[in-house]
Amino acid sequence: MRAHALKSWPKMFAAIAAGARGDLRRADRDFRAGDLVRFNEFVPDYQKPRTGLTGHRRDRIIVAVERAWAGGPDYMGRHVTLTLRPLKWTEHLGILAGLGRYRVDWLEPLPPARSAPAKAGDAA
Numbered sequence: 001m002r003a004h005a006l007k008s009w010p011k012m013f014a015a016i017a018a019g020a021r022g023d024l025r026r027a028d029r030d031f032r033a034g035d036l037v038r039f040n041e042f043v044p045d046y047q048k049p050r051t052g053l054t055g056h057r058r059d060r061i062i063v064a065v066e067r068a069w070a071g072g073p074d075y076m077g078r079h080v081t082l083t084l085r086p087l088k089w090t091e092h093l094g095i096l097a098g099l100g101r102y103r104v105d106w107l108e109p110l111p112p113a114r115s116a117p118a119k120a121g122d123a124a
Contacts, residue, residue, distance in 0.1 A: 001032075001034050001035055001036065002030075002032070002035050002036070003035070003036040003037075003038065004029060004031070004035060004036070004037045004038070005038045005040060006025070006037060006038065006039055006040065007039075007040055007042035007053070008023075008039040008040065008041055008042060009041075009042060009043070009044060010041060010042075010043060010054075013039060013041040013042075013056065013058070016039050016058050016060065016084070017056070017058050019086075020084070021083060021084055021085070022081055022082060022083050022084060023039075023081070023082045023084060024068055024079055024080075024081055024082075025079060025080055025081075025082055026078060026079055026080075027067075027077070027078055027079055027080045031062060031065045031080055031082060032062065032065060033062055033063060033064055033065060034061065034062065035061070035062045036059065036060075036061060036062075036087075037059070037060050037061070037062060037082070037084070038057055038058070038059050039057060039058045039059075039060065040053055040056070040057045041053070041054040041055075041056040041057065042054070059086075059087050060084040060085065060086060060087065061084065061085050061086075061087060062082050062083070062084060063083040063084065063085050064082075064083040065080050065081070065082055065083075066080065066081045066083075067079075067080060067081075068080055068081045
């Protein structure tokens with residue numbers, strides 16, 4: 001089981017966030033059933049003034065992968081259709097705790113606790 005971090009344009013990201021159960025992708029990765037996918041909303045450069053990653057993201061599990069043969073002869077076999085499902089809350093907790101089946105590099109550790117600043121009259 002692997003984890004994939006993917007960019008998703010706003011229209012497709014909105015569909016995934018609303019619960020869409022599939023996504024059409026270029027077959028440039030080895031997608032397999034059971035893999036974890038993080039969709040990061042990405043605004044392309046031509047949609048000024050807001051461009052780049054927005055910070056919105058959704059995690060999904062791939063249920064099935066099928067070759068997509070649409071798009072004419074130039075695209076034959078270059079795309080896949082991913083059937084997706086949302087993560088269960090127990091899977092989220094397992095990933096956050098590092099106990100899950102997935103090796104996830106994009107999770108950042110919590111920042112260290114900040115101590116209260118010392119007062120001017122306190123002795124060290």
